[in-house]
Amino acid sequence: xxxxxxxxxxxxxxxxxxxxxxxxxxxxxxxxxxxxxxxxxxxxxxxxxxxxxxxxxxxxxxxxxxxxxxxxxxxxxxxxxxxxxxxxxxxxxxxxxxxxxxxxxxxxxxxxxxxxxxxxxxxxxxxxxxxxxxxxxxxxxxxxxxxxxxxxxxxxxxxxxxxxxxxxxxxxxxxxxxxxxxxxxxxxxxxxxxxxxxxxxxxxxxxxxxxxxxxxxxxxxxxxxxxxxxxxxxxxxxxxxxxxxxxxxxxxxxxxxxxxxxxx
Amino acid sequence: xxxxxxxxxxxxxxxxxxxxxxxxxxxxxxxxxxxxxxxxxxxxxxxxxxxxxxxxxxxxxxxxxxxxxxxxxxxxxxxxxxxxxxxxxxxxxxxxxxxxxxxxxxxxxxxxxxxxxxxxxxxxxxxxxxxxxxxxxxxxxxxxxxxxxxxxxxxxxxxxxxxxxxxxxxxxxxxxxxxxxxxxxxxxxxxxxxxxxxxxxxxxxxxxxxxxxxxxxxxxxxxxxxxxxxxxxxxxxxxxxxxxxxxxxxxxxxxxxxxxxxxx
Numbered sequence: 001x002x003x004x005x006x007x008x009x010x011x012x013x014x015x016x017x018x019x020x021x022x023x024x025x026x027x028x029x030x031x032x033x034x035x036x037x038x039x040x041x042x043x044x045x046x047x048x049x050x051x052x053x054x055x056x057x058x059x060x061x062x063x064x065x066x067x068x069x070x071x072x073x074x075x076x077x078x079x080x081x082x083x084x085x086x087x088x089x090x091x092x093x094x095x096x097x098x099x100x101x102x103x104x105x106x107x108x109x110x111x112x113x114x115x116x117x118x119x120x121x122x123x124x125x126x127x128x129x130x131x132x133x134x135x136x137x138x139x140x141x142x143x144x145x146x147x148x149x150x151x152x153x154x155x156x157x158x159x160x161x162x163x164x165x166x167x168x169x170x171x172x173x174x175x176x177x178x179x180x181x182x183x184x185x186x187x188x189x190x191x192x193x194x195x196x197x198x199x200x201x202x203x204x205x206x207x208x209x210x211x212x213x214x215x216x217x218x219x220x221x222x223x224x225x226x227x228x229x230x231x232x233x234x235x236x237x238x239x240x241x242x243x244x245x246x247x248x249x250x251x252x253x254x255x256x257x258x259x260x261x262x263x264x
Numbered sequence: 265x266x267x268x269x270x271x272x273x274x275x276x277x278x279x280x281x282x283x284x285x286x287x288x289x290x291x292x293x294x295x296x297x298x299x300x301x302x303x304x305x306x307x308x309x310x311x312x313x314x315x316x317x318x319x320x321x322x323x324x325x326x327x328x329x330x331x332x333x334x335x336x337x338x339x340x341x342x343x344x345x346x347x348x349x350x351x352x353x354x355x356x357x358x359x360x361x362x363x364x365x366x367x368x369x370x371x372x373x374x375x376x377x378x379x380x381x382x383x384x385x386x387x388x389x390x391x392x393x394x395x396x397x398x399x400x401x402x403x404x405x406x407x408x409x410x411x412x413x414x415x416x417x418x419x420x421x422x423x424x425x426x427x428x429x430x431x432x433x434x435x436x437x438x439x440x441x442x443x444x445x446x447x448x449x450x451x452x453x454x455x456x457x458x459x460x461x462x463x464x465x466x467x468x469x470x471x472x473x474x475x476x477x478x479x480x481x482x483x484x485x486x487x488x489x490x491x492x493x494x495x496x497x498x499x500x501x502x503x504x505x506x507x508x509x510x511x512x513x514x515x516x517x518x519x520x521x522x523x524x525x526x527x528x
Contacts, residue, residue, distance in 0.1 A: 038313045039303045044416070046504040049302045149413040152308070160424050160431075167424075240310040 002223040005030035005231075006214065007061030008070045009054075012040035013244060014148075014185030015072030016251035018095065021211035022070070023233065023255045026218070028225040031233035032064040035259070038238035041148055042075040043117025043184070050119065054080035056264040058088055060236070067223060070214060071095065074184045074206070075117050078125035091217070098213045099181050099206035100129035106202045107179040110137045113172040113201070116183030118143045126183055140175045144168040144184075151186040162193055169197055177201060235259040266487040269294035269495075270478065271325030272334040273318075276304035277508060278412075278449030279336030280515035282359065285475035286334070287497065287519045290482070292489040295497035296328040299523070302502035305412055306339040307381025307448070314383065318344035320528040322352055324500070331487055334478060335359065338448045338470070339381050342389035355481070362477040363445050363470035364393035370466045371443040374401045377436040377465070380447030382407045390447055404439045408432040408448075415450040426457055433461055441465060499523040 006026075008019050012035050019033050034057050036042075042050050054076045058069055069092045071077045071084070077094030084092050103112045114126040121143040130139050146164050155161045172180065181204045182188055188205045195203065218224045234257065237244050241259040249256045270290075272283050276299050283297050298321050300306075306314050318340045322333055333356045335341045335348070341358030348356050367376045378390040385407040394403050410428050419425045436444065445468045446452055452469045459467065482488045498521065501508050505523040513520045 038309060045302060046506060049503045053302075145417055146410075146413055146419075149410055153409055155410075160427050163424050163427075239313045242310060 001226055002067050003225050003229055004065055004067035005032050006068050006070060007032045007034070007064060007066035008072050009034040009036065009057040009061060009076070010072040010185060011035070011042040011075065012037050013247060013251060016248060017185050017188055017207040018070065018072035018210055020252050020255055021207045022214055025211045025215050026224070028227055028229050030225065030229070030231040032061055032066055033233070033235045034060055034262075035235070035237045035244065037243065041117070042073060043119050043148060044145065045119065047079045047119075050076055051080040051083045054084055055087060058084055058092070060262065060264050062088065062090065064234075066090070068093065068214070068217070070210060072185060072210070075119045078116075078120040078123040093210065093213060093217070095185070095206045095210045096125050096129050096183075098209035099183065099204055100126060101133055102206075102209040103130060103179050103181045103204045104133040104137060106204060107137065109176065109178045110134065111175060111177045112137055112139050113175070113177040113180040114139060114141045114183050115144045115147070115168060115180070115187065116141070117148065118145045120183050126181060138175075140172060140177060142168050142171055147190065148184065148186050151189050156189055157193060161190070162197070165190065165193055166197055169194070172198070179204060182206060233257055236262045238262060238264060265490055266331050267489050267493055268329055268331035269296050270332050270334060271296045271298070271328060271330035272336050273298040273300065273321040273325060273340070274336040274449060275299070275306040275339065276301050277511060277515060280512060281449050281452055281471040282334065282336035282474055284516050284519055285471045286478055289475045289479050290488070292491055292493050294489065294493070294495040296325055296330055297497070297499045298324055298526075299499070299501045299508065301507065305381070306337060307383050307412060308409065309383065311343045311383075311387075314340055315344045315347045318348055319351060322348055322356070324526065324528050326352065326354065328498075330354070332357065332478070332481070334474060336449055336474070339383045342380075342384040342387040357474065357477060357481070359449070359470045359474045360389050360393050360447075362473035363447065363468055364390060365397055366468045366470075366473040367394060367443050367445045368397040368401060370468060371401065373440065373442045374398065375439060375441045375443075376401055376403050377439070377441040377444040378403060378405045378447050379408045379411070379432060379444070379451065380405070381412065382409045384447050390445060402439075404436060404441060406432050406435055411454065412448065412450050415453050420453055421457060425454070426461070429454065429457055430461055433458070436462070443468060446470060497521060500526045502526060502528060
């Protein structure tokens with residue numbers, strides 16, 4: 001048993017999909033969530049900058065005395081996870097491995113597609129992770145940089161969004177993929193449109209997968225929190241929390257807690 | 265005469281349109297440009313954060329011993345200009361006033377439209393500035409948050425861009441505007457599409473207007489640099505300069521100089 005909290009960080013609010021899955025699956029755990037809203041998005045920035053920001057985020061969460069860090073941001077997981085593990089002693093989990101493993105389990109024809117930010121796709125992290133679980137899998141990727149701004153604007157079912165999504169997914173048809181990994185925490189909100197465009201493809205949502213990984217790790221090491229401990233989770237952002245407090249409810253539903261602004 | 269340089273900052277690379285206009289109009293001036301690429305964009309962030317970043321950018325440029333600061337970013341001009349002027353002794357010019365004055369000079373029917381980021385439009389800064397020059401002008405505004413990501417992706421003439429632009433401009437038709445202010449340094453790259461959608465409207469590009477303002481101020485105060493001084497301009501970014509060095513050429517053309525990375 002370990003009553004310390006779980007630290008989660010993301011470049012912004014997309015990682016709240018991860019926080020919510022963990023809170024649902026592990027209701028006794030206390031969550032400390034940090035959204036780096038003042039410096040988001042990470043997806044268009046370079047490795048060096050993403051590593052610097054990720055280290056600062058991790059250092060902040062460590063001050064909350066957590067037992068584990070979850071990197072909810074795909075871009076940070078893709079570009080900074082190794083450096084974080086080198087620098088910090090604590091267990092640090094990224095979203096990429098969980099999504100990759102789930103895709104390998106789901107695929108039948110071993111042909112897997114991945115969409116993500118420009119930085120995530122350019123890193124090759126999903127291809128490496130999927131190949132680690134199944135060296136014979138064929139992986140096809142597509143950078144989809146306009147999807148994050150579209151989701152942040154709430155353009156979830158507009159005809160322009162559908163057209164842009166069709167543009168990004170067009171290459172997967174001829175490759176006959178049967179599984180598509182949503183390599184960014186914003187994309188699950190576009191699942192209805194994606195299912196409309198590719199109805200036969202299994203869609204992997206990494207938020208749920210990472211929650212399963214966290215639970216498995218905590219249980220294997222007997223590090224879960226005491227039942228009914230009921231300590232309140234806390235949320236932090238680096239920009240003023242107005243936007244968090246507006247859209248957070250939509251992501252978190254009954255788990256909604258108002259965020260506090262912090263300086264890193 | 266004053267051989268000190270001119271400091272220019274922007275949230276990213278859009279302000280290079282301003283730098284280029286100034287370099288063309290005032291070829292003897294030495295420019296120090298700072299693009300805060302690690303923390304861009306500013307347009308979706310809050311006043312408090314935009315003020316903090318703008319003060320840090322200004323403080324950096326002051327160390328270059330400049331005679332004037334140009335805030336090339338519309339969002340920072342709209343939300344932080346007053347605070348910068350309060351905090352720093354030096355002359356600080358924002359892009360909003362220049363664009364507003366040009367719009368008032370251009371309009372015949374006194375009906376002016378403005379597009380900008382969410383933060384710029386919400387600030388009301390263009391409406392206030394235009395009303396200052398002509399209290400009887402009618403000003404209509406439209407926040408156009410998806411245009412910056414579309415321009416940054418180079419989607420300058422795609423059908424999706426045209427459709428999204430038509431969406432943002434739709435409200436101006438019934439208002440019978442004859443002048444449209446491009447309230448963001450990225451938007452001039454969409455001018456061909458805008459002219460296609462609204463062929464009869466005069467489009468105000470604030471980059472050119474701010475260059476005229478800078479020249480007028482320097483000449484009025486006898487603060488121009490010595491002819492043929494020929495000191496090299498310098499460019500700085502907060503993220504690694506690869507993207508700057510790739511797209512900077514496109515913005516700056518013959519004035520292109522490679523950027524250095526700095527920490528603020």
